[in-house]
Amino acid sequence: MAGTSEPAAALITVVGGGLAGSEAALQLADRGHRVRLVEMRPRRMTPAHRSGELAEVVCSNSFKSERADTASGGLKMELEILGSRLLAFAREARVPAGAALALDREAFADAVTRAIDSHPGIELVREEQQELPRERPSIVATGPLTSPALHEAIAREVGEEALFFYDAIAPSVLFDSIDREVVFAASRYDKGEPDYLNCPLNRQEYESFVQALLAAERVRPKDFERDAYFAGCMPIEAIAEGGPESLRFGPMRPVGLRDPRTGRRPWAVVQLRRETRDGSLYGLVGFQTQLKHPEQKRVFSMIPGLEHAEFVRLGSLHRNTYLNTPHLLDAALRLKGAGELYFAGQMIGCEGYVESLATGLVAALALDVHLRGGSWEPPPRETLLGALLAYLREPPLGRVSPMNVNFGLLPPLADPPRAKRERKEAYVERAVEAMRRWRDALPTVSRPR
Ligand SMILES: Cc1cc2nc3c(=O)[nH]c(=O)nc-3n(C[C@H](O)[C@H](O)[C@H](O)COP(=O)(O)OP(=O)(O)OC[C@H]3O[C@@H](n4cnc5c(N)ncnc54)[C@H](O)[C@@H]3O)c2cc1C
Structure with missing residues (x-):
């Protein structure tokens, strides 16, 4: 200078x-x-x-x-x-x-x-x-x-x-803290580079996750914040309220993905997307949320591969x-x-x-x-x-x-x-x-x- x-x-x-x-x-x-x-x-x-x-x-x-x-x-x-x-x-x-x-x-x-x-x-x-x-x-x-x-x-x-x-913020985790034995890199239908990390869930894991998500404590949106919902950005827990399958047909859809450990399509998938150029930080795609912060850590740590993940940013709306x-x-x-x-x-x-x-x-x-x-x-x-x-x-x-x-x-x-x-x-x-x-x-x- x-x-x-x-x-x-x-x-x-x-x-x-x-x-x-x-x-x-x-x-x-x-x-x-x-x-x-x-x-x-x-x-x-x-x-x-x-x-x-x-x-x-x-x-x-x-x-x-x-x-x-x-x-x-x-x-x-x-x-x-x-x-x-x-x-x-x-x-x-x-x-x-x-x-x-x-x-x-x-x-x-x-x-x-x-x-x-x-x-x-x-x-x-x-x-x-x-x-x-x-x-x-x-x-x-x-x-x-x-x-x-x-x-x-x-x-x-x-x-x-x-x-x-x-x-509408979704949580982010440090790459180093993701269990790479469980989480696999792939893009849907193997199109392009395998840019996403995918956390596979079987049926039982998915159902327990949805149950925990729905029961978790939420931050109550202030009156002036309700318009965010109408801006086309639903919190993940609000999508889950749409029915037991709504996440599986929404942000957790497994289509086009095959778990290399089983050779089969998982029941549901949480996708992680890179947030820094060097890949040190990954965000949970579509997981904007209004759960209370400790609840986010508890519930999202149920996702296979994220059991010990370090959440450096938590979601909000x-x-x-x-x-x-x-x-x-x-x-x-x-x-x-x-x-x-x-x-x-x-x-x-x-x-x-x-x-x-x-x-x-x-x-x-x-x-x-x-x-x-x-x-x-x-x-x-x-x-x-x-x-x-x-x-x-x-x-x-x-x-x-x-x-x-x-x-x-x-x-x-x-x-x-x-x-x-x-x-x-x-x-x-x-x-x-x-x-x-x-x-x-x-x-x-x-x-x-
Ligand atoms: C409801 C809510 C809760 C939050 N809770 C937290 C929390 O718990 N922890 C945390 O770390 N962060 C929190 N944040 C986020 C953020 O860090 C704070 O809002 C922080 O105060 C932002 O600092 P700022 O200086 O940018 O804005 P502010 O501190 O909001 O200052 C902006 C100022 O501009 C004034 N102003 C606005 N429009 C005009 C105008 N046209 N003319 C003149 N003055 C104007 C306002 O009166 C205000 O004094 C929260 C944000 C919101 C909205």
């Missing part, structure tokens, strides 16, 4: 005072820029937020693990290196939860709101932004529940087909405004052809509180680098943040599907330790070192506090 001049104080508009927008506003103001932060609450609420506080955490109060052998722990270490303001506030608002960073939501939101309110470089404007901001530079971080008027304005700008309003990032955004998270207009937070296709605030930080850094006349290099792929951004920009199969940080997104280690825990620690160690080097190369004159 080149260029280290001190910029003239620019006026930057940040739209959305959630996790990403608050982090971005503080980072930019700490670097000497003037920020106009536009947040519509409490004048206009989203269906999930309950207060007018900035950075309100809408659901679970967990920012997930801080352990050095987890992807979310690694991401936090990277954010600490980058001087994340919201991570520091989260730690101050910590409540006891073992290795997880759980927080007192109100204390957290209150601390962020006070920091922004009292920052001399930030003007907080409480109004709904109904059009894309005309001023440049701007960052839009209005989140999964972007107001309908702004959603429509963005759709007009980028095209209806490039802006999604719900996500949400109302979610997000962009077709690979087509629309450049490596600095700018809308192509729109000048200094950045997007950040869950709108760019990441999942999760910490991921969202992390992308707010990245957008702020990229903008700061540009204002200093430097050229932007995103964080390296060896970092968890860099791997997530690379995945969102270039999903290996061209499909966009919201993603959280996980080890499956990282390039393989040159010399991976055999033991699982040590391997994960080695991934994190490499990530942290790469992030330190990258941070040190940033042309930041005034470091954040």
